[in-house]
Amino acid sequence: MKQQYSKQENSKDFEEFHHIEELKELFLLNSINDGSSFQKVVKLGGDQGLAKQLKSHLLKGIDSEAQVQENREKFGNNDPIEKEPAQLYELILECFGDTMLQILLVAALVSTIIGIINEGVKTGWTEGATIFLAVFLIVSITAGNNYLKERQFQQLRRKLDDGMIQVVRGGIVEISIKEIVVGDILQFGIGDIFPVDGLMIQGSQIKVDESPMTGESDEIKKLPFNEMTQQQLNNKDHHHYSPFLISGTRCLDGNGYMLVLQVGQNTIQGQLKLLLNQDNPPTPLQQKLEGVAENIGKLGTLVAILTFIALMGHLLYDVFVDHKHELFTLLSLQLIIEAFMIGVTIIVVAVPEGLPLAVTIALAYSVGKMKDEQNLVKNLASCEIMGGANNICSDKTGTLTQNIMQVTALWIDNHTYLNQEINITSKISKQSIEIMSESICYNSIANPTKDRNTNRWTQIGNKTECALIELADNFGFKYSNYRQNDRILRQIPFSSKRKKMVTAILNPKNQSIRIFSKGASEIILQQCFRYVSNNGAELPLDKTKKDDILHNIIENFASHSLRTIAIAYKDLEPQSQAIKGFVNAKAHVHQINEDEIDKDLTLIAIAGIKDPIRPDVAESIKQCTRSGVTVRMVTGDNIITAQSIALECGILEKNRAQQEFEVIEGKRFRDLVGGLVNAKNEEGNEIKVVKNMQIFQKISKEMKVMARASPEDKYLLVTGLIQEGNVVAVTGDGTNDAPALKKADVGFAMGITGSDVAKDAADIILIDDNFSSIITAMKWGRNIYDCIRKFIQFQLTVNLVALFMSFTGAVILKQSPLNAIEMLWVNLIMDTFASLALATEPPSIKVLDRQPYRRTDQIVSPTMYRTIVGASLYQILVLTFILFLLPKFIDCSIPEELIGQKYPKNVVQMSIFFQAFVLMQVFNSISCRQLDYHTRNPFANFCNNPLFWVVQTITVIVQVLLIQYGGKYVKVSHLTLFQHLLCVGFGIGGIVFSILFKFIPEQLCQKIHLFREEEIKTEKMDDTLTSKLRRKSTMRLHTSQRSKHDIGSLKKMSSDKL
Structure with a gap:
C-alpha cells in the first residue's frame, strides 16, 4: 500500500472530483469499513492532493476569505439541521382537530339553520354565527400564542447548536461552528464532538467513540492518513484504523487536525437528523399536572351531562306535563340543540387546557430571561x-x-520567586529558563494569542497551560516555534486519572529522545529523583529534599490558594543506531510503556498559579x-x-x-x-x-x-x-x-x-x-413553580364557580346563566389570557429566602386550597344573590329600546350576572398573584409585571364592549353606569374577602386534596416517556416524540442508506 501511495503521489494524473456527491461517497459506512474510501482518497492524490483540489493546504488551511466564501457556495454551509416550526395555519388546524370543538361547531351550524327557518335570514343566523366567530377567535389567539412560543424555542435551539472551534486559516483562528467550510483544517482534542465529516491528517493517540452513529460501543483507534499508508494494514483492519472522522462522534483521547470534507446536511449526522425530527418531551411539572387536569376534566364532563339532563328534563316536562309545545317541532329541536351546546361548552370550559399552556408559557418566558442572565x-x-x-x-x-490564570509564584534553581520577581531573568540561570520554557512550549496544546498593540493575552484552550505559556513568552520563548511536526514524537494528553501530560521530542542537539512532563506537583515530585539546581546542575533529590519541597514550597503555595504545577523532564539515551532518525525514534517511543516514561524524572520547576x-x-x-x-x-x-x-x-x-x-x-x-x-x-x-x-x-x-x-x-x-x-x-x-x-x-x-x-x-x-448564574437558575426555577401555582389558584376558582352556577341555573331556572358564547369568552379569559398574565410573573428575590420545594410537595398546597375555597365561596354567594335576589333590590327591567325585540325578560339580570362574573375573575387574578401565607397585601409588587396589567386591561375593555354593544349577538343588554359600578364593587369585594380569608389558620386546610396529582419519579425522564402520554386538550402544545425503538430503526435505515 505504501508503494501504491507513493506511485500516486508522484503521478500528475490524479483523479478529480467534480461534484459534492463524490465527497459523500467517501463516507459510505460500508466503504469506510472495507477500505474503499481510503483507496479513493489515494486515487485523489492522498490528503495533500485532496486538500489541493479543495483549494486548501494541509499546513496553512484556507488562507483567503474569498476562498472560504467560494467553498461555502460550492459545498454548502454548516448550519444546524433543525425541524421547521409549524406555521400559524397548521397550529390553527391542530386546534380545530379537537373533538369537543368539532361537535360544538356542528351544533352551531344546526342552530344557525334552525334559526334561519324560524326567524328568517335577516336575524336567524346571528346566534350560530356568533359561536363560529367566538370559536375562531379563541383558536386563533391560542394558536398565535403557541406560534410565538415555538419561534422563541427555535431561537434558543439555534443558540445551543452554535459554539466556537479552532481552525487553521493562515494561522490558528477561532470561528463559530456554523462558519466551518469544506477544506478547513480543524483542530480537535479530548472531549470534542466532531461537528463535520473529515479526514484526519495529523494526530497522536486518537481514540473515538463512534457509538452515536454506528452503534458500536468499543473505542475506535484512528490513524492520520499518512500513517495509514505506512502501516501496511490489511483491508479487514481499515475500519478500526481508518483516518475518517464522522460527525456526531466523540474524541475520547488524543488531539490532532482534520481536513473537513462534508458540512451541514451533507454530513452523516446531518442526513440522520433530516430523518429524525423530535419535539421536546413534557416536563415533570406538566406530568404532575396530568392528574389535576384529568380530574377537573372528569368533573366538568359530569356537570355537563347533569346540566344537559336537567335541561332535557325541563323540556320533557313542558311537552308532556304543561303541554306548552309539541315534541317534534323546530322549537323543541332548537331547545335540544341549545341544551346540547351548553353541555359541550361546559366541557370545553372545564377541560383545563390552560394548565400545560401555562407551563409552556412560564418555561418560554423563563428560558428567555435566563439566557439574558447567562x-x-x-x-x-x-x-x-x-x-x-x-x-x-x-x-x-x-x-x-475567574479562570484567569497567572503564574504568581515560581520555585526554580532551588529558589522561590514571587510576582514581579519572576520576570527578572538575571536572577535565574539561563539553562534553567531554557529547559523550563522548552518544556512548557512543547508539552502543551493551548493556543493563547497576544495583541501586539496592547500586549494583552487572550487565553484560548486550557487556562493553566495558557498561564505557563505566557510565562515562557516573558522569557522570550514563543510556543509556536516549538510545535513542529518533525520534532514531536509522542504526546500523552492530560487525564484526570494520571493528572499529568507528557510529550516526547527528538532533541535536535544530539538526536536523543527527551521527555517533558507536567502535572499535579505532589505526583510529579514523587516520580523525580533529581532536580535542577541554581547553576543548572542536576542534584540528587532524596526523601529529605522531597519533604522540604512538599512542605515549604507546594503546601506553602497551596495555602495561599495557588494551584501548583510541577515541570520535569528526562533524556532517553539511544540504545543503538537503530532508533536514530525521526521515524525510528517515533516508533521506539510508542513502544515504551507509560509507567516507564513516568520514572526517573528530573524536577525543573514548580509554578504557583493564581486564579482569583x-x-x-x-x-x-x-x-x-x-x-x-x-x-x-x-x-x-x-x-x-x-x-x-x-x-x-x-x-x-x-x-x-x-x-x-x-x-x-x-x-x-x-x-x-x-x-x-x-x-x-x-x-x-x-x-x-x-x-x-x-x-x-x-x-x-x-x-x-x-x-x-x-x-x-x-x-x-x-x-x-x-x-x-x-x-x-x-x-x-x-x-x-x-x-x-x-x-x-x-x-x-x-x-x-x-x-x-x-x-x-x-x-x-x-x-x-459563573457560580452566581446557578443562583439565577435556582431563582427562576422556584419562580416557575410559583407561577404555575398562581395560575392554578385562578383557574380552579373559575372552574368551580362556572360549573356550580351552570348546573344550579339549569336545574332551577331551566337555563344556564352563561350561554355558549359567554362561556367561550370565559374560557379564553381563564386559559389563554390568564396563562399569559400569571405565568409571566418575574421572580422576587424573596423566593430565595425560603426552603426549596421537596419532591413530595403537592402542587396544590393547603394555602392554595384556602384561597380557592374562599374565592369560590364568595363568588358563588354573590352570583347566587344576583341570580335569585337582585331584582328585589335594584331595577332589572328591560330597556325600552329592547322591548318588542327577541330578548328574554331577565336579560338585564343575566347581563349583570355575566358582567359581575367576569369582573370578579379580573379582581381575583390580582389576589392570586400572592402565594405567601404571610403576605396579606394583594397589591404587593403591584407594578412589576406590565404584561399582567395589559392583559387585564384588554379583558375589561372587551368585556365592557361585549356588554354595551354585544346585544343580540351575545344575548346581553347594555347596562347603566350604576349597574357597571355595582359589578366593579362585587369584584373589589372579592379582594377584601380574600384578605379576610388569609386569617384562617392554614392547618384547617391541611387534609384537603380535591385533585389527584401524578407522582413523578426521581430519575431523569427517559426519551420514551412521551410515547406513553397523550395530548389531553386542544390548546396544549404538541409534545409527541418517537420511541427509542423508532429512532434506532431510523439510525439503522440511515446507516444502510449512507
Missing part, C-alpha cells in the same frame, strides 16, 4: 427542577474562580445557605489549596469547629463508602447505588470540600446524594464529568471552558462559567 437552557425540565434543588456540587476553576475568586461568589454562597441549599466544592486541586479557596469563598466558615469529613480527598471518600455496586429498582431495572450508604450519610452531613477528586468520585457523590432523596445540581467542564452531569437532577456545563461532551450531557450551559 443560563442557556437545553432541557426545559431543568428550569423547574432547579426550584427544588437543595444540593449544589460545584467545580472550582472558572465557576468559583470571582467577586460575587462569597455573597452567592451566603444566599445559597439562606435558601436552604448546601454548596459542596469538588476539585482536582490538592487538599490544602482546596481548603484555602473554600475558606476564601465562604463554603467553609473561618471560625468553625472542624469536623472529620468536612474536607476529604476523593480517594479516602471512595474507600470509605465502598464505591458503587449494582442493584435493582422498583421496576426491576439494574442501577448503580452506593455500597455503604450508612457511612455515606454520615460523610454527606459534614462534607463541604472534596479535593483531588476524580470524575468518578464526583459521580459517586452525586449518586449518593440523590439516593438520599436530595435534588442535586452539578457543574462540570470536562469530558469525564459527563456521567455526573447526566446523573444529576440538573447538570450545568461551562459555556467557555466546557468540552463538547460536557455540554452535550448537561441540562443548562453557564454562558459565563
Whole structure:
C-alpha cells in the first residue's frame, strides 16, 4: 500500500472530483469499513492532493476569505439541521382537530339553520354565527400564542447548536461552528464532538467513540492518513484504523487536525437528523399536572351531562306535563340543540387546557430571561427542577474562580520567586529558563494569542497551560516555534486519572529522545529523583529534599490558594543506531510503556498559579445557605489549596469547629463508602447505588470540600446524594464529568471552558462559567413553580364557580346563566389570557429566602386550597344573590329600546350576572398573584409585571364592549353606569374577602386534596416517556416524540442508506 501511495503521489494524473456527491461517497459506512474510501482518497492524490483540489493546504488551511466564501457556495454551509416550526395555519388546524370543538361547531351550524327557518335570514343566523366567530377567535389567539412560543424555542435551539472551534486559516483562528467550510483544517482534542465529516491528517493517540452513529460501543483507534499508508494494514483492519472522522462522534483521547470534507446536511449526522425530527418531551411539572387536569376534566364532563339532563328534563316536562309545545317541532329541536351546546361548552370550559399552556408559557418566558442572565437552557425540565434543588456540587476553576490564570509564584534553581520577581531573568540561570520554557512550549496544546498593540493575552484552550505559556513568552520563548511536526514524537494528553501530560521530542542537539512532563506537583515530585539546581546542575533529590519541597514550597503555595504545577523532564539515551532518525525514534517511543516514561524524572520547576475568586461568589454562597441549599466544592486541586479557596469563598466558615469529613480527598471518600455496586429498582431495572450508604450519610452531613477528586468520585457523590432523596445540581467542564452531569437532577456545563461532551450531557450551559448564574437558575426555577401555582389558584376558582352556577341555573331556572358564547369568552379569559398574565410573573428575590420545594410537595398546597375555597365561596354567594335576589333590590327591567325585540325578560339580570362574573375573575387574578401565607397585601409588587396589567386591561375593555354593544349577538343588554359600578364593587369585594380569608389558620386546610396529582419519579425522564402520554386538550402544545425503538430503526435505515 505504501508503494501504491507513493506511485500516486508522484503521478500528475490524479483523479478529480467534480461534484459534492463524490465527497459523500467517501463516507459510505460500508466503504469506510472495507477500505474503499481510503483507496479513493489515494486515487485523489492522498490528503495533500485532496486538500489541493479543495483549494486548501494541509499546513496553512484556507488562507483567503474569498476562498472560504467560494467553498461555502460550492459545498454548502454548516448550519444546524433543525425541524421547521409549524406555521400559524397548521397550529390553527391542530386546534380545530379537537373533538369537543368539532361537535360544538356542528351544533352551531344546526342552530344557525334552525334559526334561519324560524326567524328568517335577516336575524336567524346571528346566534350560530356568533359561536363560529367566538370559536375562531379563541383558536386563533391560542394558536398565535403557541406560534410565538415555538419561534422563541427555535431561537434558543439555534443558540445551543452554535459554539466556537479552532481552525487553521493562515494561522490558528477561532470561528463559530456554523462558519466551518469544506477544506478547513480543524483542530480537535479530548472531549470534542466532531461537528463535520473529515479526514484526519495529523494526530497522536486518537481514540473515538463512534457509538452515536454506528452503534458500536468499543473505542475506535484512528490513524492520520499518512500513517495509514505506512502501516501496511490489511483491508479487514481499515475500519478500526481508518483516518475518517464522522460527525456526531466523540474524541475520547488524543488531539490532532482534520481536513473537513462534508458540512451541514451533507454530513452523516446531518442526513440522520433530516430523518429524525423530535419535539421536546413534557416536563415533570406538566406530568404532575396530568392528574389535576384529568380530574377537573372528569368533573366538568359530569356537570355537563347533569346540566344537559336537567335541561332535557325541563323540556320533557313542558311537552308532556304543561303541554306548552309539541315534541317534534323546530322549537323543541332548537331547545335540544341549545341544551346540547351548553353541555359541550361546559366541557370545553372545564377541560383545563390552560394548565400545560401555562407551563409552556412560564418555561418560554423563563428560558428567555435566563439566557439574558447567562443560563442557556437545553432541557426545559431543568428550569423547574432547579426550584427544588437543595444540593449544589460545584467545580472550582472558572465557576468559583475567574479562570484567569497567572503564574504568581515560581520555585526554580532551588529558589522561590514571587510576582514581579519572576520576570527578572538575571536572577535565574539561563539553562534553567531554557529547559523550563522548552518544556512548557512543547508539552502543551493551548493556543493563547497576544495583541501586539496592547500586549494583552487572550487565553484560548486550557487556562493553566495558557498561564505557563505566557510565562515562557516573558522569557522570550514563543510556543509556536516549538510545535513542529518533525520534532514531536509522542504526546500523552492530560487525564484526570494520571493528572499529568507528557510529550516526547527528538532533541535536535544530539538526536536523543527527551521527555517533558507536567502535572499535579505532589505526583510529579514523587516520580523525580533529581532536580535542577541554581547553576543548572542536576542534584540528587532524596526523601529529605522531597519533604522540604512538599512542605515549604507546594503546601506553602497551596495555602495561599495557588494551584501548583510541577515541570520535569528526562533524556532517553539511544540504545543503538537503530532508533536514530525521526521515524525510528517515533516508533521506539510508542513502544515504551507509560509507567516507564513516568520514572526517573528530573524536577525543573514548580509554578504557583493564581486564579482569583470571582467577586460575587462569597455573597452567592451566603444566599445559597439562606435558601436552604448546601454548596459542596469538588476539585482536582490538592487538599490544602482546596481548603484555602473554600475558606476564601465562604463554603467553609473561618471560625468553625472542624469536623472529620468536612474536607476529604476523593480517594479516602471512595474507600470509605465502598464505591458503587449494582442493584435493582422498583421496576426491576439494574442501577448503580452506593455500597455503604450508612457511612455515606454520615460523610454527606459534614462534607463541604472534596479535593483531588476524580470524575468518578464526583459521580459517586452525586449518586449518593440523590439516593438520599436530595435534588442535586452539578457543574462540570470536562469530558469525564459527563456521567455526573447526566446523573444529576440538573447538570450545568461551562459555556467557555466546557468540552463538547460536557455540554452535550448537561441540562443548562453557564454562558459565563459563573457560580452566581446557578443562583439565577435556582431563582427562576422556584419562580416557575410559583407561577404555575398562581395560575392554578385562578383557574380552579373559575372552574368551580362556572360549573356550580351552570348546573344550579339549569336545574332551577331551566337555563344556564352563561350561554355558549359567554362561556367561550370565559374560557379564553381563564386559559389563554390568564396563562399569559400569571405565568409571566418575574421572580422576587424573596423566593430565595425560603426552603426549596421537596419532591413530595403537592402542587396544590393547603394555602392554595384556602384561597380557592374562599374565592369560590364568595363568588358563588354573590352570583347566587344576583341570580335569585337582585331584582328585589335594584331595577332589572328591560330597556325600552329592547322591548318588542327577541330578548328574554331577565336579560338585564343575566347581563349583570355575566358582567359581575367576569369582573370578579379580573379582581381575583390580582389576589392570586400572592402565594405567601404571610403576605396579606394583594397589591404587593403591584407594578412589576406590565404584561399582567395589559392583559387585564384588554379583558375589561372587551368585556365592557361585549356588554354595551354585544346585544343580540351575545344575548346581553347594555347596562347603566350604576349597574357597571355595582359589578366593579362585587369584584373589589372579592379582594377584601380574600384578605379576610388569609386569617384562617392554614392547618384547617391541611387534609384537603380535591385533585389527584401524578407522582413523578426521581430519575431523569427517559426519551420514551412521551410515547406513553397523550395530548389531553386542544390548546396544549404538541409534545409527541418517537420511541427509542423508532429512532434506532431510523439510525439503522440511515446507516444502510449512507
